[in-house]
Amino acid sequence: MSSAVENDDLLREPSLYFNRELSQLDFNFRVLAQAQDPSVPLLERLRYLCISCTNLDEFFEIRAGTLQHAQQLGLAAGPDGLVPSATLARIHERSADLVQAQYECWNDVLRPALSDAGVRVLHRDSWTDAQTEWLRGYFLDEILPVLSPLGLDPAHPFPKILNKSLNIVVVVEGRDAFGRAGHLAIVRAPRSLPRIIQLPEAISGGASDFVFLSAVLSAFVDELFPGMEVKGAYQFRVTRNSELLVDEEEVENLALALKDELLGRGYMRAVRLEIAEQCPPDIVALLLENFDLDESAVYRINGPVNLNRAIQVYDLVRRPDLKFPPFTPRVLPGTDAMFETIASHDVVLHHPFDSFSPVLELIRQAAEDPHVLAIKQTLYRAGKDSPIVEHLIQAARNGKDVTVVVELRARFDEEANLGLADRLQAAGVQVVYGVVGYKTHAKMMLIVRREGSKLCRYVHLGTGNYHSGTARAYTDIGLLTADADIGHDVHLIFQQISGLAPSLELKRMLQAPFTLHSGMLMRIEREARNAKAGLPARIVAKMNALNEPQVIRALYKASQAGVRIDLIVRGACSLRPGVPGVSENIRVRSIVGRFLEHSRVYWFENGGEPELLCGSADWLERNLLRRVETGFVIVDPRVARRVHAEALENYLADNCNAWELMSDGHYERVAPAEGAAPHSAQMKLLHKICG
The missing domain is CATH 3.30.870.10 (Endonuclease Chain A)
Known part of the structure; x- marks a missing residue:
């Protein structure tokens, strides 16, 4: 016994454990390697670059933000032996390496390669006279009317800056119409403005030419300060902690509490500042002071601070030769009669190679089938305009008993799921918000159907969400079965989630x-x-x-x-x-x-x-x-x-x-x-x- 205890103690040594946050951060280097791989189609390489940038945003919003909170609470070290402050220090060091690699990939590799392929993302200093004139007109007609520059003075303190929003800090000299001396102003880009602007082919000579909104704002920002001289314009972006901290034990209505919390998410504590690399030190210091950050949280950027927005180029350019070849997922035989197919044998679907359509068809057929009595489903992320949601609503309208477990706390889908829950409830669906203190992440669907003198259960279980979009982009496994033991287990789990059932003895499931x-x-x-x-x-x-x-x-x-x-x-x-x-x-x-x-x-x-x-x-x-x-x-x-x-x-x-x-x-x-x-x-x- 003592040797077993000694071995267990040995296996707790911090040197045997990698830090989870740093390991997650390193995953983005592997994603970035796809952007650096010349064997990958060019626009797909751009997509990988943007994914690595978006992943890093989310990492700071959630992982770094949570660590920052843990540091404030004085939480102890994890299994790897690192306390939150030490982990944060290493995160900033490793993130600096990643950011440098991302912008080297963009500036030195992808932008030139895209340009050679006729897809040009233009630097301000490369605009032709015709392009400059068109962009000035675009600025005056489409951008300037929605801008509200804010001069910083005692009557106008530093404004609240929304999480991940594009901003320009402008250095101005001179006096305005009221005699106020210019110094600094903040120009916030409303979210209604496109971050990537495509120039007309007539202006570009047939090429696909694009310009970042940040470049247009910087080029024509003087139009916002007539009679004054613009000495400099520097883009910046702040990332904030976006982890919602609702005390579920203290709220009577989780949906209302989440709605209140979401209102303030965009203005929670800052965790990172990205700023143009040529920004003067005194302005950087001012921003750090206002965001309550130290120098370690600054990332000086050689390019657009919102590089992930270049993903719009991927979507706008119709160049199949620069993308992965399209594919058509295999459709399960017997999809027109899903109950008969599943009753005859278990079916496994390996997405995205197998189509997600059998799952959609099963729900659609259940909604219309007069023998179906009840449908129960979990929804963690359903996506916009989900056909599954429409089928569930139709089932309720057709008199089926429909129960849906909607996870309101699905990260970054909270607002969408609140709206989804309202729609389902309005259609007569019984909506359950899960279990207090535990996110419902299970992927389950149960259909109860009368067949002759007995009730039969049909089940779908999956490793991924009920989301038609991700079913074409993520690898996942789905099981369709009429196995009685699995049906029994899923039935009990749904009862437990929606009611106050005790712990369960399940036959086939954990x-x-x-x-x-x-x-x-x-x-x-x-x-x-x-x-x-x-x-x-x-x-x-x-x-x-x-x-x-x-x-x-x-x-x-x-x-x-x-x-x-x-x-x-x-x-x-x-x-x-x-x-x-x-x-x-x-x-x-x-x-x-x-x-x-x-x-x-x-x-x-x-x-x-x-x-x-x-x-x-x-x-x-x-x-x-x-x-x-x-x-x-x-x-x-x-x-x-x-x-x-x-x-x-x-x-x-x-x-x-x-x-x-x-x-x-x-x-x-x-x-x-x-x-x-x-x-x-x-x-x-x-x-x-x-x-």
């Missing part, structure tokens, strides 16, 4: 925060016991992120017992692989390709009787212990073999888009061995499934 964590630990420990007994023992798991300390220690112990463990972790991974005596049997890889890897799949060899589960949860502390999540066993051996082959073994063979995590924390890109053929897991599935 549920967070009750049995999912312990169920995963039990399976990992079972592999360790099997390895010690000389039985077949292996673990292959695919997820978005891994940081839960007990799971990591269990994996270390399994590795020590001789279990071979392959982890496919897209983003943050706190586990340190390859440590002698601890994790030398663990390999960790990350796949970054055309589609965002999002499926969660867990396979255990189980002494020669493999068990495969899918689910909505990563191996993160929040998912396993502080959310409502589900994990479901794939019962049908045929379906399980397909998921194992496509979502696991296929990805372990990838030597084109894979990165391997080294024991020192850095990732190395995997390349085909000498004489080996290239293997891209995503391309393999595109060719195999989509044809």
Whole structure:
């Protein structure tokens, strides 16, 4: 017993854990590598660059903002031994490296390459006379009427600056009509203005020419200060903490509390300041003072401060030769009769290679089918103009009993989900906001249908959201089944969420925060016991992120017992692989390709009787212990073999888009061995499934 305790203490050593925030930050370097890869189509490279910028925005809004709050509360160090202040310091250092790499990629690689391809994002100093004249007219007609410059003086203190909004700080000299001496003014760009402006082809000579709004504002800002001299104009942008902190125990109405909280989200505490690199130090100091930031939070930018807005160029340019080839997802046979198809056999959908349309069809057919009595569904992110929502509303109008669990706290979708809940309630749908203190992140749909003298349950379970858009951009697994045990389990979980049911005994499923964590630990420990007994023992798991300390220690112990463990972790991974005596049997890889890897799949060899589960949860502390999540066993051996082959073994063979995590924390890109053929897991599935 004492040796086991000593080993457990050893496995708690901070050196065995990578910092979750820094690991998540490093994921963006792998995304940026796609923008730097000349084998990727040019406009897709621009898209990857913009994704890395948007990801960094969200990282500061949520991860850095949360750490800042933790620092104020004096919270202790995490498993890696870093206190919040130390983590924040490293974040700013690593982020500075990332920002520099992003703008080098933009200025030195992508802008010139796009220009050579006839897609020009023009610098102000390269405008022709005709372009300058057209842009001046555009400024006077379309931009100036909606601007409200604010001179800074005792009567006009520094204004509130909205999160991630584009602003120009202007240095002016002279006196205005009231005799006031000019010094500094702030010009805020309203969100109604496009951040990228496309010039007419007649002005551009047939090329696709674009200009950032920030360049136009800087070029013609003197028009806002007639009779005064503009000495300088410097763009800046501030990022604020956007994590909502609603005390659910203290509010009577979560929806109303969230609405109030959302009103102030754009003006919460600042965490980062981006500013034009040539901005004078005294102005930078003024901004830092007003945003209550120190010098470590400043990022001096050689280019537009809102570089992620260049994604509009991708959307506006019709150049198929500069984008990934289009594909048509495979449509499940028998979609016209979904109940008969699912009743005959379990169906697995591997998105985006398999179409999401069978899920939409199932809901549509349920809404119209006179034998359907009830529909229950979770909605975490549904997307704008969701066809699923329309089908649910129609089902309610057709007299079905429709219950929808809407997660109001889905990050950055809170406002959309509040509106969604109002629409559903107005149509007669029973809307449930989930469980106080626990986000409902599970992806479940249950349909109750009368067939003869009995009631049958049809279920959809997924690893991703009920969102038609992301179903074409994210890899996810969906299961359609009429299995009675799974139907029973899903029914009980819905009852528990909407009512006040006790903890459940489920037959085929695991549920967070009750049995999912312990169920995963039990399976990992079972592999360790099997390895010690000389039985077949292996673990292959695919997820978005891994940081839960007990799971990591269990994996270390399994590795020590001789279990071979392959982890496919897209983003943050706190586990340190390859440590002698601890994790030398663990390999960790990350796949970054055309589609965002999002499926969660867990396979255990189980002494020669493999068990495969899918689910909505990563191996993160929040998912396993502080959310409502589900994990479901794939019962049908045929379906399980397909998921194992496509979502696991296929990805372990990838030597084109894979990165391997080294024991020192850095990732190395995997390349085909000498004489080996290239293997891209995503391309393999595109060719195999989509044809």
